[in-house]
Amino acid sequence: MFKRLRGIRCKNSIQQDDNNLEKELMRQLDLSRLPAHVAIIMDGNGRWATKKGMPRSFGHRAGVKSLREVVKLCVELKLKHLTVYAFSTENWKRPREEINILMNLLVEYLYKEIDELCANNVRINPMGIISELPEHAREAVTMAVRKSENNTGLVFNVALNYGGRAELIKAAKEIGQKLVDGELTIDEINEQEIARHLYTAGQPDPDLLIRPSGDYRVSNFLLWQLAYTEFWLTDTMWPDFGRKELLQALLDYQRRERRFGGLLHN
Structure with a gap:
């Protein structure tokens, strides 16, 4: 019984430390200088589960919880x-x-979260070849897009079957x-024209x-859009x-000087 109570106290202490750290980071953050667009490669689910001696599906489900928390914070910060x-x-x-598990988790997430996402004015924007997804996944994506299409807050781009x-x-x-x-001439092909035909058309680059997860590659993600993106x-x-x-x-991002290929001037 003593060991159990000690374990509970230890867990509560860790939770309190996390809460205090979060409050301190939030205090330091300049809400007027937040990035307009944040992109995330959600990586490491399988390895996380394997290290714990659990099936990879356990990691994917845990990853959904992380996604939920991140989206909530993005809404709070008005990204x-x-x-x-x-x-x-x-x-x-x-x-x-594993593919079936991932598709089922996608469907479960969209149906479970769509009402709260809409209540928070979040608009779902799928990116990728959605027509190649399994039928139940396509139906869930269509539902989420339809229900959220008039929302004007956070644009939540979900890259699915994306490369x-x-x-x-x-x-x-x-x-x-x-x-x-004959709608376009060779001379009219420029960066703006190409951007109009990307899944992120009308949005700022990240x-x-x-x-x-410790990897150092872009993994075929947003190859055009990441030209001047800061990596964390x-x-x-x-x-x-x-x-x-x-x-x-976000705090580390605010401490950087962005040059976009140019030089800093005093």
């Missing part, structure tokens, strides 16, 4: 755009059982068709990319990523 990498075009190479190269191919084909149809990397696995980690990333 304008959040893009998360949920399922890549390369993820189809994973075992069929940066596939996105650029899509843009090239659409621009090529405009050339064939100011900040967050990558958990951490060894923390996505299931352990929460409010204080996001606040730390």
